Amino acid sequence: MLTSRPRWPALLFILGLALLLTALLRDLHFGNAPMQVGQAINGVAAHETGAANVVASVLLAYRGLDTLGELAILFAAATGAGLVLGIAFRNGNGEAQAKTNTEPPAGFILRKGADLMFPFLLILGAYVILHGHLTPGGGFQGGAILAAAFFVPQLARPSSPFNERTAHWVEALAGASFVLIGIAGLAGAGWFLAPLLGTGSVGELLSAGSIPLLQLAIGLKVGSELAGLMIALHGPKET
Amino acid sequence: MNASVLMIALPLLAAFLLPLTGPLARWVGPFAAALNIALGISLWQTVAQEGPSVVVMGGFAAPLGIVFRVDTLAVLFATALAALVLILWPRTSADPRRESALLLILLAAGCGLAFSGDLFNLFVFYELIAVASYGLVAASRERLAAAAGLRYLVLSALGSAFALLGIGLVYALAGTLNLADLSRHADALNSPLGLAAFALMLLGFGVKAELFPVNAWVAEVYSTATARTTALLAGGVSKLALLIVLHLVLLVYAQPAALSLLLTLGLLSIVSGQFAGYRAADLPRMLAYSSIAQLGMIAAAFSVSGEAGVLAGLALALHHLIVKPALFLVGDGWPKCVDSLAGLGRAEPWRAALFVLLALSLLGIPPLPGFWAKLLLLKALLGMGEPAWNLAAAVVLLGTAIEGAYLLRVLQTLFRGTTNAKPATFGGALPAGVLGVALLLVMLAATPVGGALQRAAQQAADVPAYVADTLGGSPQ
Amino acid sequence: MIMAWVALACVVTMLVAGVLVLTQRKLIGAIAAASVVSVALSVLLVVLRAPDVALAEAAVGAGLSSVLLALAVRRVGAVDSKEDT
Amino acid sequence: MNDLDLLLLVSIGTTAVLFAFGTWRWAGALGTLLYALQLALLAVMRPELPLASGIGFEVLGYRLQWSLSGLGWFFAIITVASALFSAWFAAGEWGQHRRNLRLLHGGLALNVTAMLILLASDDLISLFIGWELVSWASYLAMVQRGGPAMDAAYRYLVYALAGALAVLVAIAMIAAQSPALDFGSVRVWFASAGNGTIWTVMLLTMAGFGVKMGLLPLHLWQPAAYSESPGPIAAFLGAISSRMGLFAIIVVLAQLIGLERLGNLPVAFSFWNANEFWAWLAALTLIVPTFIALTQNDARMLLAWHGIGQGGYMLLGILIATPLGVSGGLMHVINYACYQAALFLAVTAVAHRTGTTDLDHLGGLINRMPLTYVTMLFCIIGLAGLPPMNGFVSKWMIYKALLDAQMPLLFVAAVIGTLGTILSVYKLIHNTFLGQLRLEHAQVNEVPISMWLPMILLALIVFITGWMPGLFLDLVDEAVVAIGITQLPHHLGGVDLGNGGLDMLWIVGVLLAAIGIGAIVYFLGNRSVRVGQFDNYAGGQILTADVPYQYSHQFYAGLLRVIQPWMRGGMAWGERALVSGADFLGGAMSGLYRAAPAGAYLLLAVLAALAVTLL
Incomplete structure (x- = not known):
């Protein structure tokens, strides 16, 4: 089994980091930060985006591009992991190392x-995703729950089928739809990721313009991606 | 102007849809890159006619929403990166689909980095580039590359954490993350804490920009990853990281202390890189160290306030963007050890000639473009008229002399003696040749290219116009 | 007031679990300790009235990343134990 | 399209043609013809000087332009003529039994082109471009023989690169303050610049241009680099290549800063001025290498060391800043080019026949190679600065100017240098042509006419222009006027001065008459018996030819015992120290990167940065 020596350098590192943060925090006055942008958004968010959950409006309306970037980061990380895991290193003993299932x-x-x-997990995930613009939650969190929903059966029965092809399709289409909604905004309103469909009335399920659609896209993409990644990690090595 | 957004959206779309394209997969990437070049050229014309402009994401005006600033500088970098990605597109790969996806993401993120006018958005794209590049580094089928990639990942993640801490501090101090808005509130950051935030961001972004103390991964990664990945990292990614630093010092941290900090790190990069290169025994490592030093020069140029510094840094950056990838590609397939290069100059005269051409330009031998870049750099440094910057000119001089000593040693070895080795197939022939031709074209077209760079630098250095464009001219 | 005590408890838990991450001999134990940090943090975030972030931390930090790390360790550990023998 | 454009075009064409047809049997002859054409073009454009080229670019707000002034024209004549003789020599038998001369002929033509571009430059950037072209072109000329030649060329290039960077820094400094970089604007800028600025710019440019000129202490690369190149190339490089450094120095010191300003520029903490400072450096340059030449045992090395020393005379003459001094210094350039080229060709001829240039393994060739001997005799007399050769005239002018300008100590230094020159060139001719003929050289023949003709022609020029120095002084006038010095009154035989001039027609006449009398006495009153070179006796014993009885090595052992303590090679030591320093720092830095506790670096850096910014 994997063991390691005591991580004294790591402890030292932490100590240094602590010193550093103390130095920083000594000068930083908590509680009275100049929340210019924050307050401005609090004032106008509900009115402008129609989302009851201000966080969701920031994530998907004001900073939708950041979220697209984060989605791409997750995708890149999963792709990179797949790239590393899928490649048998040349410099080894040659034969594919069989997984010893202990x-x-x-x-x-x-x-x-x-x-x-x-x-239950499936429903919880769907709920968290779809109510992202109303209550805490959203695509990332819900996606993670969805991934767990699909991974748990695998854990219990390694032989149970998981349709990777479908997962790939869902993942690709969900990711693409996020970008396409953005481009539709560009075509329709003249701005990339501009809200479509009108704001509706705040607090309704069908409100907040394209935010729920984006949440759905994120949730599906994150869910299928993470489920695929976890199952790939858990299952036998690709050859 | 919306083409700037499409330059990000389309490659991302392509990357997401790549698994579904089946047999077309290998054409999607190059096509997207070519499309990006076309978009870049059209943007170039628009900017040339109408001047710089601002694109608002989702119609939410700055500082609440994210804005893109489309000016000559940004278009230049975005287009250059697209061209580099297209030129360096791998022909063979162990896992073409995944690698293509990562390259497309890198392309999208690079364009975003060039255009974005929001500090946090810049960080997101920086992180995206970082994650994509880990995968690309580890995709080399060498076990050493995996180890190097892992160390790179750890260091880079640590650096990102510090950069994020710095950005958090900036937000805590100034209450906004839009660069133009920050420029208005620069006073709030003119304190020890604000400077500390700058130091954290500098060191964080410095990991990719190969700045002195945080660049220990460079030699290891560049000597083990595939030549094309190395070329992309050294040529494109590092410049984009420095571009963030440029935005910071131009718009937000125009204070002398921050500039001195940047200059110090740049000079240390030059000295450490050139001397380490002087002792390097294998070619990729030598080129990696030279790359560290060259980026140090760009950092030193950016530490000069005003248009002169931007112009010099821009010229150096674009020159390095052409030359260093080509050098890595030319060296690919040759034996790594410099002493084993003996006689290859006679066995493969064209390839060796290309290497000579690139090395000379890197050294700044006129009339090759590198000379103009170096002249601009020295002029900018000396134009500051301050002792530290005069010293910087001396350091650049010393560094280049050392660089000359080791690059000449390689040239010397190439043409010494004979070899029995058969000329290997030159995998990088096409991209290296294209880059070499580009270099010669720039040399011949020095007049228009110089004019364009001057325009770009002028636009970029015009801070009041930037602030007015971003905050004043757009709907509130 | 009670909230302050909860917050303090969370911080102490995080610190203890954080030191445990470093001192655990087995990697799987370290991962478990790390997920404890995440759980405590998400409680802390609820106390600080940031439910969105808390949910994300719980789902991603405590749940997903622990599972991923555990899977990775299992995979790497299998290779390593083979080399040991 | 004026004559200058045409000249540059022809020169570039020559390079292209010679690179294309370099392997052709008659490439050398073709090159000779093309150089002759260039020379003719130069002659034609003389009345039009200064002649601006129609070619020009504007890059980044700087105008790049070319214009040939009288000074450039004067150097251009020497350049093309040197190339002509070198190509002619190489076209002869020397070249015909070598296989691939593409690099030699092409490299030579490239050097000429680069030099013409340099000489015609009319702003600092085109000057720098020309300078770098010349540096790399001469590198190409130097590396051709491979092996040690490459090492020497590498050393040269590192020096040249560092020097060029120093020049670039100086140019950037001017560019940061002056609105434009053409010579006119820079001259105006210099006039308004402060003393400190001028000193900085001057030191940087002298460090850069001094490398090529071999100005002390930047000369170490030169002897090996020149002597390791192929014979005709060595002749060309020896004759003119270093003079490009002198040209650039004249441009900066005389044309841009101005010699008067130099005289008013104090050296800090002393009673010196800049003019005296550089003059003493020039004096040092003319003494030290000359005495190092004395210790050389290789003919080419000996000549190359002299090349450095003679450069000192030229710079010294120009720094005197009187018409006589400047004319003397410039005339020395052309005189020197003639005899240095001829000497290198003569040594090459000897090497062609005997296969060696080692002075310890030669001797007694006077009867075997009489024409080569005559060439060398004429030229060493010129090099030593004795009448009736042209070297005497220029040196006389420099001595006279030094005395007129009240610089007696520099005069003494110049005379000491001349003494060293005489001693060492005697060693050259003695060890090659006089003394005991070596057995293995008993069958050596004179080189064919294709090789001796260019040599003899050069030797004749050395003599004729010594006899009638007015021929060269005419050319010098163009350069003197371009620098802004009043023209020196002269006539065919020499110089007119108020207090008595120099008339070589008379001096040579008297000398020839005296030699004639001597010859009459020798031939009519001769009662000696001529014996064969191997018919020797010593102490009543017959010496066979295989016994070396005349020791030519350790020449001047007594003198060297006296001066050896002064010649410990301090500058070579300095160079080694620099290299070791770079090695050490390189090791330290690469260790820093290789150890690669990357995370620790990052943390330390962050801590340090925070400590600096917060405390």
Whole structure:
């Protein structure tokens, strides 16, 4: 099993970091930061975007491009991981290293628990995604829950099927739809990621313009991506 | 102007859709890059006619929303990066689909980095570039590359964390992250804490910009990753990281202390890089160290306030963007050890001649373009009229002399003796040749190119216009 | 007032778990400790009235990244143990 | 399209043609013809001087322009003529049994082109471009023999590159303050610049241009680099290449700063001025290398060391800043080019026949190679500065100017240099042509006419212009006027001065008459018996030819014992120290990167930065 020596350099590092932060915080006055942009957004967000959850309006309207960037970061990370994992290193002993599966098979409780959890996780994920503009939550969080929903059965039954092809399709189309919604904004309103469909009335499920659509796209993309990644990591190595 | 957004959106769209394209996958990437070049050229014309402008994301005006500033400088960098990506597009790859996706993401993020006028948005794109480049580095099928890539990842992540801390501090102090808005509130950052934030960002972004103490990954990664990845990192990515620093010192941190800090790091990069290159025994490492020093020169140029510094840094950056990738590509496939290069000059005369041409331009031998860049740099440094910057000119002089000593050693070795080695197939022939021809074209067209760079520098250095364009002219 | 105590408890938990991350001999233990940090942090964020961030931290920090790290360690550990023998 | 454009075009064409047809048997002859054409063009354009070229660019707000002034024209004549003789020599038998002369002929033509571009430059940037072209072109000329030649050329190039960068810094300094960089504007800028600024610019440019000229202490690369190049190239490089440094120095000191300003520029903490400072450096340059030449055992090395020393005379003459001094210094350039080229060609001829230039392994060739001997005799007399050769005239002018300008100490220095020259050139001719003929050289023949003709022609020029120095003084006038010095009154035989001039017609006449009398006595009163070179006796014993009885090595052992303590090679030591320093720093820096505790660096850097900014 993997063990390691005590990480004294790491502790030193932490100590240095602590010193550094103390130095920083000594001069920083908490509680009275000049929240210029923050306050301005608090004032106008609900009116401009129609989202009851200001965080969602910041993430997907005011800073939609950042979110697109973050989505791409996740995608790049997953792709990079796949690239690294999918390649057998040339400089090894040559033969594909067979995975030694040392874990015991999942027991009855785990299997049944997984079966029970699956629909609940699915619904929870969908809820978190779709109510992102109303309540805390949104695409990233909900996507993570969706990924868990698909991964847990795999954990319980490694042989259970997971349709990677579908996952790829969902992932690609969801990611593309985010960009396409942005481009549609460009074509329609003249601004990239401009809100479409009108703001609606604040607090309704069908409100806040294109924010719910974007949440959905993010949730599907994150969910399928992470599920694929986890299953790839868990399952046997590709050859 | 909306073409600037499309330069980001389209490659991202292509990257997301790549898994679905089936047999067309290998054409999607080059096509997207070519499309980006076309968009860049059209933007270039628009900017030339109408002057710089501002694009607002989602119709939310600055400082609440994210804005893109489209000026000559940004268009130049975005187009150059697209061209570099297209030229360096890998022909063979172990996993073409994933690698293409990463390259497309890198392209999109690079364009975003060039255009964005918002500090946090810049950070997002910087991080995106970082993540994409880890994958590309590790894609080399060498075990050493994986190790180097891992170390690169750790250091880069650490650097990003510090940069983020710096950005957080800026937000805490000034209450805004829009660069133009920050420029208005620059006073709030003119304190030890504000300067500390700058130092954190400088060191954080410095990891990619190969600035002195945080560049220990450079030699290791460049000598193990594939030549094309190395070329992309050394040629394109590092410049974009420095571009963030340029935005910061131009708009927000025009204070002498910040400029001195940047200058100091730049000079240390020059000295350490050139001397380490002097002792380097293998070619990719030598080129990597030279790259560190060259980027140090660009940093030193950016530490000169005003148009002269921007112009010099821009010229150096674009020159290095052409030359260094080509040098890495030419060296690809040759034995790594410099002493084993003996006789290759006779075995492969054209390739060696290309190497000579590029090395001479790197040294700044007239009439090659590198000379103009170096002249501009020295002029900018001496134009400051301050002792530290005069010293910087002396350091540049010393550094280039050392660089000359080691590059000449390579040239010397190439043409000494004979070799029995058969000329290897020159995988990088096409891209290196294209870059070499580009260099010669720039030399012949020095007059118009110089004029364009002057326009770009003038626009970039005009801070009041930038602020007015971003905050004043747009709907509130 | 009670909130302040909860917050303090969270901070102490995070610190203890953070030191545990460094001192654990087994990597899997370190990962578990790291996920404890995340859980405590997400509680802290709720206390600080940032439910959005708390949800993200819980889902991504405590849940996903721990699972990913554990999977990675399992995979790498398998390779390493083979080389040891 | 005026004559200058045509000249540059022809020169570029020559380079292209010679690179294309360099392997052709008659490439050398073709080159000779093309150089003759260039020379003719130069002659034609003389009345039009200064002649501005129609070619010009504007880059980044700087105008690049070319214009040939009298000074450039004077140097251009020497350049093209040197190339002509070198190509002619190489076209002869010397070149015909070598296989691939593409690099030699092409490199030579490239050098000429680069030099013409340099000589015609009319602003600082075109000057710098020309300068770098010349540097790299001469590198190409130097590396041709490979092996040690490459090492020497490498050393040269590192010096040249560092020097060029110093010049670039100076140009950038001017560019940062002056509105434009053409010579006219820069002259105006210099007139308004402060003393400190001028000193900085001057030191930087002298450091850069001094490298090529071999100004002490930047001369170390030169002997090996020149002597390791192929014979005709060595002749060309020796004759003119270093003079490009002198040209650039004249441009900066005399044309841009102005010699009067130089005289008013104090050296800090002393009673010196800049003019005296550089004059003493020139004096040092003419003494030290000359005595180092004395210790050389290789003919080409000996000549190359002299090349450095003679440069000192030229600079010294120009710094005197009187018409006589400047004319003397400039005339020395052309005189020197003639005899240095001829001497290198003569040594090459000897090497062609005997296969060596080692002075310890030659001797007694006077009967075997009489024409080469005559060439060398004429030219060493010129090099030593004795009548009736042209070297005497220029040196006389410099001595006279030094005395007139009340610089007796510099005069003494110049005379000491001349003494060293006489001693060492005697060693050259003695060890090559006089003394005991070596057995292995008993069958050596004179080189064919294709090789001796250019040599003899050069030797004749050395004599004729010594006899009638007015021929060269005419050319010098163009350059003197271009510098802004009043013309020196002269006539065919020499110089007119108020207090008695120099008339070589008379001096040579008297000398020839005396030699004639001597010859009559020798031939009519001769009662000696001529014996063969191997018919020797010593102490009543017959010496066979294989016994070396005449020791030519350790020449001047006594003198060297006296001066050796002064010649410990301090400058070479300095160079080694620099290299070791770079090695050490390189090791330290690469260790810093290789150790690569990257995270620790980052943290330390952040801590340091915070400490600096917050505390």
